[in-house]
Amino acid sequence: MKPNEIKIFCPATIANISCGFDVLGVALDSVGDEMVVRKTSEKGIRITKLQGQDLPMETLKNVAGVAGLALLESSDSQYGFEIEIYKNIKAGSGIGSSAASSTGAVWAMNELLDKPFSTIELVKFAMEGERLASGVAHADNVAPALFGGFTLVRSYEPLDIIPIPSPEELFATVIHPQIEVKTSDSRKILKTNITLKDGIKQWGNVGGLVAGLYTNDYDLIGRSLEDHIVEPIRSILIPEFDKVKSEAIASGALGCGISGSGPSIFALSRREKIARKVADSMKEVYKNVGIDYEIHVSKINSSGIKILE
Amino acid sequence: MKPNEIKIFCPATIANISCGFDVLGVALDSVGDEMVVRKTSEKGIRITKLQGQDLPMETLKNVAGVAGLALLESSDSQYGFEIEIYKNIKAGSGIGSSAASSTGAVWAMNELLDKPFSTIELVKFAMEGERLASGVAHADNVAPALFGGFTLVRSYEPLDIIPIPSPEELFATVIHPQIEVKTSDSRKILKTNITLKDGIKQWGNVGGLVAGLYTNDYDLIGRSLEDHIVEPIRSILIPEFDKVKSEAIASGALGCGISGSGPSIFALSRREKIARKVADSMKEVYKNVGIDYEIHVSKINSSGIKILE
Known part of the structure; x- marks a missing residue:
C-alpha cells in the first residue's frame, strides 16, 4: 500500500549563475528544508506546522499553499493535503527559500497521488508560489529544485527547461x-x-x-x-x-x-x-x-x- | 620525405548561427574552395594563381597572403610559399569566402612546416585575413574552418575557442x-x-x-x-x-x-x-x-x- 505521508528534503538553489542571469540555476545537496506532507480525506491544503522562519501559515499567503492549490486545481483528486514545513533556508537569503517550499509541496503531493504530473508540470505549479513570493513567476529556482543538477530555462513561452548534467567533483x-x-x-x-x-x-x-x-x-x-x-x-x-x-x-x-x-x-x-x-x-x-x-x-x-x- | 606541395579543400562556413550572433559558426562539407600550397626556397608569400573570383593577387591585398605573412612573422622558417587559389565560394555571399582562403593558407603552411603551430594559433593568423577583408579580425568563420564542426568563440581577449560536436544526421x-x-x-x-x-x-x-x-x-x-x-x-x-x-x-x-x-x-x-x-x-x-x-x-x-x- 502506498503511504499517506512522506517526509522530504527540499534543496536550496542558486539562480542567476553569473552569465546565466534569469536562465541558469543549480540545486544544492546539503542545504535545504524538510517537509512532511500528508494526504487527507478533507479537501484543500492546510499548513499545519511551520518552524524555523516567521512566515504566514494561511494557505493563500504561503507559497507551499499556493503552489499546492495550483496542482489541486489541475487535478481531479478527491483528497486534500496537510503540510508541515521545517525551514532551514532563510527567507530573503537569495538561495531559493520560497522555491524550496513551493517545489516540496507539489513534488510530495504528486508522489502521494501516484505521479499524475510530469516534472515540467510541477515546475509550472511551483512557479505560482514564486509569483506569490516575488510578484514574478520565475522558474530559475524551482526548476533545479525539481530536476536536480543544473537547469537551463531556455524559454518561458512555451516553458522549456533543459536539465544539464553536473560534473561529479x-x-x-x-x-x-x-x-x-x-x-x-x-x-x-x-x-x-x-x-x-x-x-x-x-x-x-x-x-x-x-x-x-x-x-x-x-x-x-x-x-x-x-x-x-x-x-x-x-x-x-x-x-x-x-x-x-x-x-x-x-x-x-x-x-x-x-x-x-x-x-x-x-x-x-x-x-x-x-x-x-x-x-x-x-x-x-x-x-x-x-x-x-x-x-x-x-x-x-x-x-x-x-x-x- | 615530406611533400613540398599539398592540395587542400577549404570549407565554406556559416557564422552568426541564429542566437549565436558573433560567437557560433559551423563548417560545411561539400561547399568550399581548393588551394595548392607549395613550399619554396624563396622567402615570402606569392599568390601564383587565382581562379573563380576576381580578387587581388598582390600578397598584401589578398587575405591568404596576409594570413600567411602573419604566420611567417611568428615563425623562424627559412622557407617561403606559393599559393594557388581555386575559388568556388563567392566573395560577399556570407558563407565565409575570405575565411576559406585565410585558413587554407595558414593550415597548409603549417602542414608543410611540420606543424609548429597549434590550431588556436592558426586561428589568430587567419584572423588577420579577416581583418583585411572586413576591417574586423573576427573569428567566427575561421574557427569552424580550422576546427571543423560547430565552434563557439567564448571570448576574444583572451581568444578562447570551444569546438562543439555536431550530431551525425x-x-x-x-x-x-x-x-x-x-x-x-x-x-x-x-x-x-x-x-x-x-x-x-x-x-x-x-x-x-x-x-x-x-x-x-x-x-x-x-x-x-x-x-x-x-x-x-x-x-x-x-x-x-x-x-x-x-x-x-x-x-x-x-x-x-x-x-x-x-x-x-x-x-x-x-x-x-x-x-x-x-x-x-x-x-x-x-x-x-x-x-x-x-x-x-x-x-x-x-x-x-x-x-x-
Whole structure:
C-alpha cells in the first residue's frame, strides 16, 4: 500500500549563475528544508506546522499553499493535503527559500497521488508560489529544485527547461551576509537596456558554461563564470562583494558571483577541500568588517528533492 | 620525405548561427574552395594563381597572403610559399569566402612546416585575413574552418575557442540570392543597445543550442535556433527572407536564419532528404519573384580543412 505521508528534503538553489542571469540555476545537496506532507480525506491544503522562519501559515499567503492549490486545481483528486514545513533556508537569503517550499509541496503531493504530473508540470505549479513570493513567476529556482543538477530555462513561452548534467567533483560555497536586500531594490537598479557588445560576451559565456558542464571541463566552467551585465550593478548592494569574490578566486574557486538577487554570494570549486578553503577565505572578509554571516559548503545535488528515511 | 606541395579543400562556413550572433559558426562539407600550397626556397608569400573570383593577387591585398605573412612573422622558417587559389565560394555571399582562403593558407603552411603551430594559433593568423577583408579580425568563420564542426568563440581577449560536436544526421541548406549586401551596410543597421529581456532570450537559446548539440537532441536544436536581436533587423536587407524562412520550416527544417551578415540564408535539417526538400522550397520562393540564386546542401563538416588526393 502506498503511504499517506512522506517526509522530504527540499534543496536550496542558486539562480542567476553569473552569465546565466534569469536562465541558469543549480540545486544544492546539503542545504535545504524538510517537509512532511500528508494526504487527507478533507479537501484543500492546510499548513499545519511551520518552524524555523516567521512566515504566514494561511494557505493563500504561503507559497507551499499556493503552489499546492495550483496542482489541486489541475487535478481531479478527491483528497486534500496537510503540510508541515521545517525551514532551514532563510527567507530573503537569495538561495531559493520560497522555491524550496513551493517545489516540496507539489513534488510530495504528486508522489502521494501516484505521479499524475510530469516534472515540467510541477515546475509550472511551483512557479505560482514564486509569483506569490516575488510578484514574478520565475522558474530559475524551482526548476533545479525539481530536476536536480543544473537547469537551463531556455524559454518561458512555451516553458522549456533543459536539465544539464553536473560534473561529479563540483562543489558550491555560499555565504549569506546577514543584511537585508529587498528583491524589489535589486530588481529596480537593473537597467532595461544593455549594450550588444556585453550581450555577445554573455551568450558566449553561457555557451562555454554549458559546454564545460557537458564535458566535465572545470577550467572552461571557470572561464565562463563571468557576468558583465548584472553583477557589476547588483554587487553594489552587497557589502564587500568584490573582496569576497577576489578572495574566493585566490583560494582556488573556479568562479564566484551573486546567488539569485543576493545578498548571498556563491562560489563553485572543484573538490570539497577547495570549496572549504574558499569558505574560510570568504568568512575572513566578513569577520574583518564585523558582518555576521551564515556559510554553506555543498556538493551539487544531481537529483533534486528526495524522500527522507 | 615530406611533400613540398599539398592540395587542400577549404570549407565554406556559416557564422552568426541564429542566437549565436558573433560567437557560433559551423563548417560545411561539400561547399568550399581548393588551394595548392607549395613550399619554396624563396622567402615570402606569392599568390601564383587565382581562379573563380576576381580578387587581388598582390600578397598584401589578398587575405591568404596576409594570413600567411602573419604566420611567417611568428615563425623562424627559412622557407617561403606559393599559393594557388581555386575559388568556388563567392566573395560577399556570407558563407565565409575570405575565411576559406585565410585558413587554407595558414593550415597548409603549417602542414608543410611540420606543424609548429597549434590550431588556436592558426586561428589568430587567419584572423588577420579577416581583418583585411572586413576591417574586423573576427573569428567566427575561421574557427569552424580550422576546427571543423560547430565552434563557439567564448571570448576574444583572451581568444578562447570551444569546438562543439555536431550530431551525425545534421545537414545544412544554404541559398545565396544573387544580390549584393555590403557588410558595412549590414553592420551599420545593427543597434548598439538591446533590451535586457531580448538578451535573456538570446542566451537562453545559446545554452539550449549547445546542450542540443552535445545530446544529439534535434528538437532542442530546432527550438533554440531563434534570434530576437539581429535577424529582425538584418533580414530587411534580404529580399523575401521571411517567406524563405517560413517555407524552409514548413518543409521540415529545424531552424533557419541569416548566414554571416547575409545575403545567404541557411537552414539546418535532420537528414539529407529533408535538407533537399528544404532546398526545393527555398528555390521556389526566389524563382517566383525572379531572383537568381545559388543553392547548396551539405552535411556538417566535422574535421575542417582536409588534404585532397
